[in-house]
Each structure stands twice: as C-alpha cells, then as structure tokens.
Amino acid sequence: MELKEIKCPHCGHVNPPGTQLCQSCGLMINEDYDKNKIKDVMRYDGSAVRSKVKSQSIFDKIWIFFTSIRNGVIIIALIAIAASIGTILPQQYFIPIGVDPETYYSDNYGTFGLIYYKFGFHNLYSSWWFVLLNAMLALSIIAASVDRGVPLYKSLKNQRAKKHPSFFKRQRITLNSETADSEDVNKIIDGLKSKRYKLTEEGPHLLFEKGRLSRWGPYINHTGLIIILIGSMLRFFPGMYIDEILYVPEGETVEVPTTDNKYYIKNEKFILDTYEKDSGSVFDKSLAMQGDLASNYQTNITFYENLSSDVVGSEPDLKEIDTDEIRVNHPFKFENYDIYQSSFDNSSMKSMTFKLVDKNDKQVGEEFTVDLKDPESTYEIDEQTNIELRAYAPDFQEIGERGELISQSPVARNPAFVFQVNNDSLTTPEISLLQIQNTDEITPNNEYKVKFVSMENQIATVLTLKKDLTMHLIAVGFIIFLIGVFIGSYINHRRIWINKENGLSLAAHTNKNYYGLKKELNSVLNENGFDFVNDKDEAEHDDRMKG
Amino acid sequence: MQHTFLQISNTSIFIAFILLLIALVPLALSIRSKHEERNSKIAVGIVIVAFILELVYFAFRWAATGHAPVSNLFEFIAMFSIMLIAGYLITYVYYKTKVFGLFAIPISLILLGYGSIFSTDVAPLIPALQSNWLFIHVTTVTLSYGILSMSAVAGFIYLLKIIPADEKSLRARMLEFLMWNIVVVFAFIISISVMRGIGYQNDFLYVDQTGNNAIAEYHLPSLINYNDAQAVNHLGDNQYEAADHFNLGISLPPIIKAHSLNTVVWSIILGTVLYGILRLGFRRRLYTVVKPLAKSADLNLMDDIGYRSVIIGYPLFALGGLFFAAIWAQEAWSRFWGWDPKETWAFITFMFYTIFLHLRLNIGYEGEKSAWLAVIGFLIILFNMIAINLIVAGLHSYA
Amino acid sequence: MKKRTRNIIRVSTIVAIVVLTGITLWFNFTKDNATTKVGDKAVDFKLKSLEGEEFQLHEVTKDKGVIINFWGTWCKPCREEMPDLNRAQVDHNDDDVIIITVNVSEKPQQIEQFLRGLGEDMSLTMLLDPNRSVTKAYNIGPLPTTIAIDKNNKIVKKQEYQLSKQDIESFIEAVQE
Known part of the structure; x- marks a missing residue:
C-alpha cells in the first residue's frame, strides 16, 4: 500500500501515491499495481485510481468496497434480477381495485401466489430490500466516480506535451520514421490541425488533442443517475407523490381525496365515442372482429371549492371554480395536481323501465321507471292501479330465510324486484318476483304481469388524481444522464503525441474506437507520403491468426 | 383511396421479403467465389432496393390509416425487422463486411415471418395511443434495437468462428442450444x-x-x-x-x-x-453446419462491431426506450413509470447493456466474453418483445 | 487529493446515504400502517341518522363512550350481528355507552327494507354515510369493522369482521374504562 508520493526519476515531478505513469513525462514510475485489475494503464491516464490509506477506518473499508466496479456490476445485476421477479405475477398496483391482495394472489395463483404475497413480492419495487439495493447502487456510483474522476481530471488538466520515450512505446498506435524531414512533418501537423485537433507545443514536443469532453461523459451521466435516485427516494416522502383513483358516476359530485375536504368534482356528462363499423374504411375488418373500440372518451366536469371547513361528513358549501373537458392525454390541472381521464365503468345499471300488462297482453296505464340507486316505494300506473315495490336487491344473490332478497353488493348489476300490483278490481294484490330474464309469480294465477321495457346504464368515469413533485427532478436527472451517455459514447477523446527531434516519433491514444482513429491518422499520414501506423493489437491478432 | 394505399403497402413489404431472400444468393457467392466484389455489390444493391420498399410499406400504411404504423404487434415486429436491415446497411457502409449480411438478413426475415403470424389488419387507435409520442417512441426504440442487434450478429459470427467443431465444452453446447x-x-x-x-x-x-x-x-x-x-x-x-x-x-x-x-x-x-x-x-451439431460461413470473418472486426454497435445503440435505447416511453406514458396513463412487465423488461435490457459496457470497458471483457454477452442481450430484447407481449396480459401488451 | 478532504468526502457521503435510506425506509413502513389503530385520535364527524337527525361525534363523546359499527346490507356478517348489537344497546341503555351503526354508501330504501325484515325495534342509532367520507377518514377496510371510542376521543379498541356476543361485551367494557 502506497503512502508516499512518488518522485519521477526522469523529470523530477512529484506524483500522488499510487500513480503508475508520471503525470508530467509519462515514464512508468510504479510497476507495483494490480495488473489484473488495471489491464490498460492508460484508462485513467496512469493516475492512481484508488487512494489507499494506512489505517483504514470502517468508512474507508466501506468506501473501498463500493469503489470496485466488479461490486457495482454485481449490484446492477442484482437489481435487474430483482426487477424481473416483480414481473412473474402482477404487482398489487395492477390487480382489481378493492380486492384483498392475499385472497387475490392465493385464489388466482395458488400456493405460489400465496408465497409470492408473503414475501412481499407483490410490492417489490417499494420493498425495503429493493430500496436498499438502490441505495447501495447510489453509493457505488458516487464512490467509483469520485475515486476515478478526480485523479483523471487532475491528470488531464496538468498533462504535458513532452513524454518519455517509454511512454511512446507503451501506446497501442505508434509510428517512427527517423528519415522524415521537417517539411513533411509540418505537413502532418497542418493536416492534423485541419482535423480540428488542438495543438500544445513544448519545443519539439507536440500534443494534439480533441474530444476531451468524452472523458467526462461517464461522470456526467453518473451525476444524472444520482439525481434520478434522489428523485425516486423523495417519492416515499409524504406529500411528494399522490396517485388516487376517483370513481364518479355521471351526475354525481365527489370529494377530491388528499385535499383535506377542500375540493369537490362533479361529473356533468360522460362522452364515449366509438369508431364506426362498416363505414367502408380500411379499418372495417379489424373493427368487425371486436366489440366497440373507443375513439374518444371524456368527462365534462365542474370543479368546486368547499368553503365550509366543517368536520368530516358534513354537507359541503360548494362554490364552482372551474369547468373542463378531461380527455385521455389531456388532464385537468389544479394546484400541483393533475386529474387524468383513465377509464370508465358502464357495468352497472342506472334505471329500469317496466310496463304493466293484463291477461291479454295489453298495456295498462303508463310505464314506470325504477331508479336503481334510490327506488320509490310506490309507482302510480293509472287511477285505479299502483305498484308497490315490496323488496329490491341491486345485486341479487339469493332469497333469505325470512323470504327477503339478499344482495351481494350495493352495486346495481343484477337487480331483482318484488312488485305488488294493487288494482281496484283485485280482491287481493298480486305479487311477483322479477329478475333479469326471469319472472316468478308469488301469488298464483296473476291477472297482471309486470314486463321489462328498457334499461339505462350507469356510466361512471374513472379519473386518476396525480400529484408528483418528483417528476421534474427525475426528468432533469434523466436528461443529464442522456447527455452524459451521448457525450461519452459518440465523442472520442483522441490524443496524438509527436516528438520531432529525430525525424518523426508518433504515438496515439483514444478512449475508444481505435478503428476510427487509425482511419483518420492514416489518411493524414498517407497524404504526406508516410506509412500506415503500427497497431500493437493488430500485430497480436496476426500472430493469433497464424496460430 | 386508402384501400389502394394499403394494398401498395402490403405488396411492397411482400416484395421486399422476397428480394431479401434472393439477395442471400449473391451474398453467399461473394464469400467463396472469384467475383467477390461484383457479387457483394449486387447483393447490397438488392438489399437497398428491399429496404426502400420497406420504407414504402411504412409510408403507405401510414397514409392508409392516418397514424404511424407502429401500433400493434405485427407493425412493431415489422419495424424491428426493417431496423435490422437498416442496422446491417449502416454496418456495411462503415465496415464493408460481407459475412455480416449472411447472418443479419436471415434474422430479419425470420422476425418478419414471425410478425406476420399476428394480425396484419389495420386498426384505428384507442385514445391512449393517439399521440405523436407513439411514433417517436416506437421508431427510436426499434432503431436502437436494430443497432444493438448488430452486436449480437457480430457476436454470433465470432462464436461460430472461434468455437471448434468437435469441442466438447459448455460453450459448444450453449452455441448448439442457440441453434436449437x-x-x-x-x-x-x-x-x-x-x-x-x-x-x-x-x-x-x-x-x-x-x-x-x-x-x-x-x-x-x-x-x-x-x-x-x-x-x-x-x-x-x-x-x-x-x-x-x-x-x-x-x-x-x-x-x-x-x-x-x-x-x-x-x-x-x-x-x-x-x-x-x-x-x-x-x-x-448444427452449428458446425453453419460454421463454414463464418470462416472468412475477421475476429477483431467482429469484436469491434460488437462493441461499437452497443456504444452507439445504448444511448439511443435509453433515449427512445426509456425517456420517450416515459414521456408518452405520462401523457397517456398519467404515470411515467409503473413497473409494468414491459417497462420493467426494458429496464432490465438497459441494465444488461450497462453491465456489458462496464465489463468491457473497465474489466476488460473482450472477445469471446463480449460475444456471449451480446447474444444474451439480443435474447433479452426478444424476450421482452415476444414473451411479455404474448404471455402476460396487460395494459402495455400489444396483442 | 488531501487526506482530510478525502476523509470528509468519504464519511459524509456514507453517512448521508445511510441517513437518507433510513428515512426513506421509515416513511415506507409508516405509510403501510396508515390505517387507524388503537391509540389513534378519533376524527370528529357529523352524519345524519336514518330519521334525519344530525349526529356529531365529539358532542356525544362528552358524556358517553361510543361504539361505531361500519356495515352494509349486502354484507352477511353485518346482518347477522345487527340483532346482537341491538340487544346490547338495550341492555346498556342506562350506562354511558352508545352503540351507533354507520351504513356505508347505501340509500334509506335498502336499509329500511332490511330493518323491516329484521322485525325488531331498533334501539341503535343508525347513521348514513352515503359518500363514504367517514368510512374513508377512518380508513375502514373490510366490513364489518367495529371501533370503540372513549370520552377522550381516543380509539381504544378496533375489530374487523364479525362480532360475537362476547366481542360486543368486551367492546362495551373497553369503552367504559
């Protein structure tokens, strides 16, 4: 372990502990580095990657553990594997609303589903261990970046054009020509300058450099990632993120949750447009094969503020403050909230209309309509006749012990009615039980019959209430990440060192895309009568091919 | 009028399919015969014509339906298949490899064949899909897929060449498993x-x-x-x-x-x-049957292509597959990220290629190791596209 | 970099991450336990009864302990325990306990129909919560759920699912302490 700074025997520059190549002249000053871990000594420009300490505190030990890229990769892999587990069964967010999760998972997926639930996998992405993995990822990103970025920055900022000959030999791309004359060499210099290289001169020592920004790409994208992780973390903080469902039947007004009873919203009208079938368009074939396909649906709303600050349950004092038409992709905004059109529900019924007919199937009096949410107790048919609603179940399940109608939910999905027909001509009233597509006479030999005429569906809009103060932070983080990734990937950092003391001595390095660097160099060299550059890797490759 | 457009579109892609099949002949010949240059030029010429026809398919289908043809599973797979050809052409222009086409084109064709199993009918868009972001997201992500897939092609060629025919090893068995x-x-x-x-x-x-x-x-x-x-x-x-x-x-x-x-x-x-x-x-073993096709490949070049296609495709995938997707999801479903299976597997694909780059750049995983990783990456992309769309029903699934 | 700077960076980064992670996990845990528990303060509310009279919790708790039973006519265990609750109210009419039922989301027609079927005289105060506002404020999950609130407006007992006669008695005891 290095403690001491290293003084270069060639140029005298004092280097930080652990440096492999002298920051000034590039001489190899420290062979004692882990060659398995650092395969290309030029990756961080020969600078010390990890500052090691004599007495390692617990903080140092933790830090060093997280600077390892191998460990970082393992953390990334663990996160990816964990994420995949969450896709085996649907997460709790996606199961039907109002259903008890434990019942849902064990009913639908058996023992496997139950185990999945017990382990908390149904809420995997907010589980404590997933959060912990991401925290470790954050630490890994920071530690690895700081430990490499700072020395790299110092090294590139202070680099000199003059390099020791061993540095030249060490590079992958080299070219030597002792017979080159200065005129030709100058042409090369011009050629390189025309390729937008920036030139630094120290006498006969030249450094051509371009694209240094590319080296900062990873550090920029890592910064973006940290911002994203911070934004994601903030989601757990109260008030930062709200995601609620609003179920509003047409015509009704409901309270907007999480606003402390301050806001109410009314579903004035729900509009559903579907694509026309059989219109002669190109879509006919696919439309014919399915039910109605929605082309547009929207909710026309009125938005209210509750002026009364009375306790829960009391009547609100509503003042209208806005109206809007909420369509898919076009939310209604108030304060930090958005209300989105999510879907709709027309599975329950609003009302049913009946008529009374006599023995000859002739209608008696007027039709009557039963409001399935709030039915009347008596309906007037004509002056001599009325119909009493003896019993009603919105979602008929069975007949109870005492003959009562039992409903399995308060939602009008499968209504059943016990109607009693009272008519002046009848000695005893007639009673019958009506369900969907089925009538049972309770009193025998009825003269009159109640018949179903029509039904109106209850349309309810399903809106999503969203407040997300973290979204913009995460977006900014991701944009910075993208900038970093594009800079790091699409730009190449190229450097060419030339020593023109004895003819031409050239070495070149790039952080990636040697193919492109060679192409560029070779074109400049060839134009001026020089050979192609030597590529160490190619030489090895040729040897390998022969073997 | 729209019916005519649709017909032109369907015919175009059908002809493109045939042309790509035909192009394989001069491509194969260019590797072994004397008229190398001429054959490979003919092959690439045919591929370019096929690609143009695929663009015609795209444009006319758009004209027929009024929206970009990227809204159902067939259209998505067709897009991916077209982008594979685009990826191949880009690789050819830059590197002038010949062997590459012999592998890239069949994969594109198999994919197109697979895609046409699904409903090729045009359907109008449900409200959630009615957005410009549909086009932007799907085009960018398929383009990035096309480029990333090139690394798998290069990797596959690399492995075919480097794994001996009679070797009894795990890697030989894994390669044969790929063939299966x-x-x-x-x-x-x-x-x-x-x-x-x-x-x-x-x-x-x-x-x-x-x-x-x-x-x-x-x-x-x-x-x-x-x-x-x-x-x-x-x-x-x-x-x-x-x-x-x-x-x-x-x-x-x-x-x-x-x-x-x-x-x-x-x-x-x-x-x-x-x-x-x-x-x-x-x-x-079947890989030994195909192995001779890879004989003339340059291993260093394959390795380089494998790496470069990832370094170019990865930012595009992050941009199109994650960023644009999130913007569109926010607009359509009011949540930019919900960990649904498709999003999660896009995330996993992203993490995988992150690992690929870190292993390669920092830990020196080059050559054969990189080739295997590239192939696995492609399989993850396919899994996302096929398994998640088909087997797991849900909000994000196409079919 | 200088040793001291390096140490500061290392320590502060690690500490920051540990602390932030801890806070995040803590928020995560407490969010999951957002339902009302024994020991919580009972939120005040105002609801109308079946007869149309107004009922405010904090007014009532000035003199009596309150047992609230959340129910619906479609819920079988709710229907079954209703007579027992009624009898318990009758037995303890002179004590400073009052049992009230809060019906979740239904209109009077269904409730009256159910009561007619019961055939008993109702001594229970029957409140209506048609908008579910009180049900939501108390984070009620399954039905029936019964809560006991003492005179200090503190929740002293909570039980989900059906009550037996003994259960009801223990509620009455709990609320009188």
Whole structure:
C-alpha cells in the first residue's frame, strides 16, 4: 500500500501515491499495481485510481468496497434480477381495485401466489430490500466516480506535451520514421490541425488533442443517475407523490381525496365515442372482429371549492371554480395536481323501465321507471292501479330465510324486484318476483304481469388524481444522464503525441474506437507520403491468426 | 383511396421479403467465389432496393390509416425487422463486411415471418395511443434495437468462428442450444402458417381477467387452455354453440394467455422434432453446419462491431426506450413509470447493456466474453418483445 | 487529493446515504400502517341518522363512550350481528355507552327494507354515510369493522369482521374504562 508520493526519476515531478505513469513525462514510475485489475494503464491516464490509506477506518473499508466496479456490476445485476421477479405475477398496483391482495394472489395463483404475497413480492419495487439495493447502487456510483474522476481530471488538466520515450512505446498506435524531414512533418501537423485537433507545443514536443469532453461523459451521466435516485427516494416522502383513483358516476359530485375536504368534482356528462363499423374504411375488418373500440372518451366536469371547513361528513358549501373537458392525454390541472381521464365503468345499471300488462297482453296505464340507486316505494300506473315495490336487491344473490332478497353488493348489476300490483278490481294484490330474464309469480294465477321495457346504464368515469413533485427532478436527472451517455459514447477523446527531434516519433491514444482513429491518422499520414501506423493489437491478432 | 394505399403497402413489404431472400444468393457467392466484389455489390444493391420498399410499406400504411404504423404487434415486429436491415446497411457502409449480411438478413426475415403470424389488419387507435409520442417512441426504440442487434450478429459470427467443431465444452453446447432455438422459431412459423393455410381454428369460450367472456382462437390443437374453458363453434356474429374440440386439459388462470403459451409449447415440441431430424440428417451439431460461413470473418472486426454497435445503440435505447416511453406514458396513463412487465423488461435490457459496457470497458471483457454477452442481450430484447407481449396480459401488451 | 478532504468526502457521503435510506425506509413502513389503530385520535364527524337527525361525534363523546359499527346490507356478517348489537344497546341503555351503526354508501330504501325484515325495534342509532367520507377518514377496510371510542376521543379498541356476543361485551367494557 502506497503512502508516499512518488518522485519521477526522469523529470523530477512529484506524483500522488499510487500513480503508475508520471503525470508530467509519462515514464512508468510504479510497476507495483494490480495488473489484473488495471489491464490498460492508460484508462485513467496512469493516475492512481484508488487512494489507499494506512489505517483504514470502517468508512474507508466501506468506501473501498463500493469503489470496485466488479461490486457495482454485481449490484446492477442484482437489481435487474430483482426487477424481473416483480414481473412473474402482477404487482398489487395492477390487480382489481378493492380486492384483498392475499385472497387475490392465493385464489388466482395458488400456493405460489400465496408465497409470492408473503414475501412481499407483490410490492417489490417499494420493498425495503429493493430500496436498499438502490441505495447501495447510489453509493457505488458516487464512490467509483469520485475515486476515478478526480485523479483523471487532475491528470488531464496538468498533462504535458513532452513524454518519455517509454511512454511512446507503451501506446497501442505508434509510428517512427527517423528519415522524415521537417517539411513533411509540418505537413502532418497542418493536416492534423485541419482535423480540428488542438495543438500544445513544448519545443519539439507536440500534443494534439480533441474530444476531451468524452472523458467526462461517464461522470456526467453518473451525476444524472444520482439525481434520478434522489428523485425516486423523495417519492416515499409524504406529500411528494399522490396517485388516487376517483370513481364518479355521471351526475354525481365527489370529494377530491388528499385535499383535506377542500375540493369537490362533479361529473356533468360522460362522452364515449366509438369508431364506426362498416363505414367502408380500411379499418372495417379489424373493427368487425371486436366489440366497440373507443375513439374518444371524456368527462365534462365542474370543479368546486368547499368553503365550509366543517368536520368530516358534513354537507359541503360548494362554490364552482372551474369547468373542463378531461380527455385521455389531456388532464385537468389544479394546484400541483393533475386529474387524468383513465377509464370508465358502464357495468352497472342506472334505471329500469317496466310496463304493466293484463291477461291479454295489453298495456295498462303508463310505464314506470325504477331508479336503481334510490327506488320509490310506490309507482302510480293509472287511477285505479299502483305498484308497490315490496323488496329490491341491486345485486341479487339469493332469497333469505325470512323470504327477503339478499344482495351481494350495493352495486346495481343484477337487480331483482318484488312488485305488488294493487288494482281496484283485485280482491287481493298480486305479487311477483322479477329478475333479469326471469319472472316468478308469488301469488298464483296473476291477472297482471309486470314486463321489462328498457334499461339505462350507469356510466361512471374513472379519473386518476396525480400529484408528483418528483417528476421534474427525475426528468432533469434523466436528461443529464442522456447527455452524459451521448457525450461519452459518440465523442472520442483522441490524443496524438509527436516528438520531432529525430525525424518523426508518433504515438496515439483514444478512449475508444481505435478503428476510427487509425482511419483518420492514416489518411493524414498517407497524404504526406508516410506509412500506415503500427497497431500493437493488430500485430497480436496476426500472430493469433497464424496460430 | 386508402384501400389502394394499403394494398401498395402490403405488396411492397411482400416484395421486399422476397428480394431479401434472393439477395442471400449473391451474398453467399461473394464469400467463396472469384467475383467477390461484383457479387457483394449486387447483393447490397438488392438489399437497398428491399429496404426502400420497406420504407414504402411504412409510408403507405401510414397514409392508409392516418397514424404511424407502429401500433400493434405485427407493425412493431415489422419495424424491428426493417431496423435490422437498416442496422446491417449502416454496418456495411462503415465496415464493408460481407459475412455480416449472411447472418443479419436471415434474422430479419425470420422476425418478419414471425410478425406476420399476428394480425396484419389495420386498426384505428384507442385514445391512449393517439399521440405523436407513439411514433417517436416506437421508431427510436426499434432503431436502437436494430443497432444493438448488430452486436449480437457480430457476436454470433465470432462464436461460430472461434468455437471448434468437435469441442466438447459448455460453450459448444450453449452455441448448439442457440441453434436449437433458431430451429424452434422456424418450426413455429412453418407450423402456424400451415395450420392457418388448412384453416384449422378451434374456438374456446372462457372468462378473462376482467371477468368478461372472451373467445380464444386456437390454431394449434389445445394442450394448454384457460380455466373452465368451453369449446365452441362460431356460428356468425356473436353466436356460438357448444362444441367438442380437442383439449388436453392443462388449465391456467387468465392472467396467462393460454392460447399463446399453447403455441409456444407446440413450437418447442415441433422444433425439437425438426432439430432431431436435422441432427440425424447432418450427423453432427448444427452449428458446425453453419460454421463454414463464418470462416472468412475477421475476429477483431467482429469484436469491434460488437462493441461499437452497443456504444452507439445504448444511448439511443435509453433515449427512445426509456425517456420517450416515459414521456408518452405520462401523457397517456398519467404515470411515467409503473413497473409494468414491459417497462420493467426494458429496464432490465438497459441494465444488461450497462453491465456489458462496464465489463468491457473497465474489466476488460473482450472477445469471446463480449460475444456471449451480446447474444444474451439480443435474447433479452426478444424476450421482452415476444414473451411479455404474448404471455402476460396487460395494459402495455400489444396483442 | 488531501487526506482530510478525502476523509470528509468519504464519511459524509456514507453517512448521508445511510441517513437518507433510513428515512426513506421509515416513511415506507409508516405509510403501510396508515390505517387507524388503537391509540389513534378519533376524527370528529357529523352524519345524519336514518330519521334525519344530525349526529356529531365529539358532542356525544362528552358524556358517553361510543361504539361505531361500519356495515352494509349486502354484507352477511353485518346482518347477522345487527340483532346482537341491538340487544346490547338495550341492555346498556342506562350506562354511558352508545352503540351507533354507520351504513356505508347505501340509500334509506335498502336499509329500511332490511330493518323491516329484521322485525325488531331498533334501539341503535343508525347513521348514513352515503359518500363514504367517514368510512374513508377512518380508513375502514373490510366490513364489518367495529371501533370503540372513549370520552377522550381516543380509539381504544378496533375489530374487523364479525362480532360475537362476547366481542360486543368486551367492546362495551373497553369503552367504559
């Protein structure tokens, strides 16, 4: 372990502990580095990657553990594997609303589903261990970046054009020509300058450099990632993120949750447009094969503020403050909230209309309509006749012990009615039980019959209430990440060192895309009568091919 | 008018398919014959014409429907297939490799063949899809897929060349396993096309996840079906009568698309049978049959292409597959990230290529290691596209 | 970099991450336990009874302990325990306990129909919560759920699912302490 700074025997520059190549002249000053871990000594420009300490505190030990890229990769892999587990069964967010999760998972997926639930996998992405993995990822990103970025920055900022000959030999791309004359060499210099290289001169020592920004790409994208992780973390903080469902039947007004009873919203009208079938368009074939396909649906709303600050349950004092038409992709905004059109529900019924007919199937009096949410107790048919609603179940399940109608939910999905027909001509009233597509006479030999005429569906809009103060932070983080990734990937950092003391001595390095660097160099060299550059890797490759 | 557009579009892509098939001939010849340059020029010329026709398919389908043709599974796979050709052409322009096409083009064709199994009908957009972001997101992500796939092609060629024919090792077996997978996909395409051709269709009535009645169309005999499925015959309109279709009886809850899984199982069975026949016929491992095609490949070049396609494709994937997707999701569903299976697997793909780059750049995983990783990455992309769309029903699934 | 700077960076980064992670996990845990528990303060509310009279919790708790039973006519265990609750109210009419039922989301027609079927005289105060506002404020999950609130407006007992006669008695005891 290095403690001491290293003084270069060639140029005298004092280097930080652990440096492999002298920051000034590039001489190899420290062979004692882990060659398995650092395969290309030029990756961080020969600078010390990890500052090691004599007495390692617990903080140092933790830090060093997280600077390892191998460990970082393992953390990334663990996160990816964990994420995949969450896709085996649907997460709790996606199961039907109002259903008890434990019942849902064990009913639908058996023992496997139950185990999945017990382990908390149904809420995997907010589980404590997933959060912990991401925290470790954050630490890994920071530690690895700081430990490499700072020395790299110092090294590139202070680099000199003059390099020791061993540095030249060490590079992958080299070219030597002792017979080159200065005129030709100058042409090369011009050629390189025309390729937008920036030139630094120290006498006969030249450094051509371009694209240094590319080296900062990873550090920029890592910064973006940290911002994203911070934004994601903030989601757990109260008030930062709200995601609620609003179920509003047409015509009704409901309270907007999480606003402390301050806001109410009314579903004035729900509009559903579907694509026309059989219109002669190109879509006919696919439309014919399915039910109605929605082309547009929207909710026309009125938005209210509750002026009364009375306790829960009391009547609100509503003042209208806005109206809007909420369509898919076009939310209604108030304060930090958005209300989105999510879907709709027309599975329950609003009302049913009946008529009374006599023995000859002739209608008696007027039709009557039963409001399935709030039915009347008596309906007037004509002056001599009325119909009493003896019993009603919105979602008929069975007949109870005492003959009562039992409903399995308060939602009008499968209504059943016990109607009693009272008519002046009848000695005893007639009673019958009506369900969907089925009538049972309770009193025998009825003269009159109640018949179903029509039904109106209850349309309810399903809106999503969203407040997300973290979204913009995460977006900014991701944009910075993208900038970093594009800079790091699409730009190449190229450097060419030339020593023109004895003819031409050239070495070149790039952080990636040697193919492109060679192409560029070779074109400049060839134009001026020089050979192609030597590529160490190619030489090895040729040897390998022969073997 | 729109009908004409649609016809032009369908014809274009069909001709493109044929042309790409034809292009393989001069491509193969250019590797072994004397007229190398001429043959490879002819081949690339044909590919370019095919690519232009594929662009015509795209443009005219757009004109016919009024929206970018990226809204159902067929259109998505077709897009991916076209981007593979684009990726190949870009690679060719930059590196002038010949061998590459012999592998990239068949993969594109197999994918297109696979995609055409699904409904090729045009359908109008539901409200959630009515957005410009549909086009932007899907185009960018398929382009990035096309580029990333080039690394898998390069990796595959690398492995074919470097793994000896008679080696008894894990890597040889893994390579042969890859060959088996390709045979299975082949068998799937052929069997479905045949079954469709003879009009085999058995319908089953079942109750889907939302509690509604639904009909599952089986184009292969039912081995796996939905819980309490009832065999029916379609009498027309919405009329069905009870019937007696073959059903082995394995039942699954409706969260899994049983009829898709059934197809997968059949593909594996038929594919394995076909594989067995091929092995018996050739009397050696299938990769050794294909291996000679990779003989003239330059390993360093393949390694370089493998790396560069990832370094170029990865930012594009982050941009299109994650960023644009999130913007669009926020607009359509009011949540930019919900960890649904498709998003999660895009995330996993992203993490995987992150690992690829870190292993390669920082830990020196080059050559063969990098080739294997590239192939695995492609398989993850395929898994996302195929398994998640078909087997797991949900908000984000196409089919 | 200088040793001291390096140490500061290392320590502060690690500490920051540990602390932030801890806070995040803590928020995560407490969010999951957002339902009302024994020991919580009972939120005040105002609801109308079946007869149309107004009922405010904090007014009532000035003199009596309150047992609230959340129910619906479609819920079988709710229907079954209703007579027992009624009898308990009758037995303890002179004590400073009052049992009230809060019906979740239904209109009077269904409730009156149910009561007619019961055939008993109702001594229970029957409140209506048609908008579910009180049900939501108390984070009620399954029905029936019964809560006991003492005179200090503190929740002293909570039980989900059906009550037996003994259960009801223990509620009455709990609320009188």
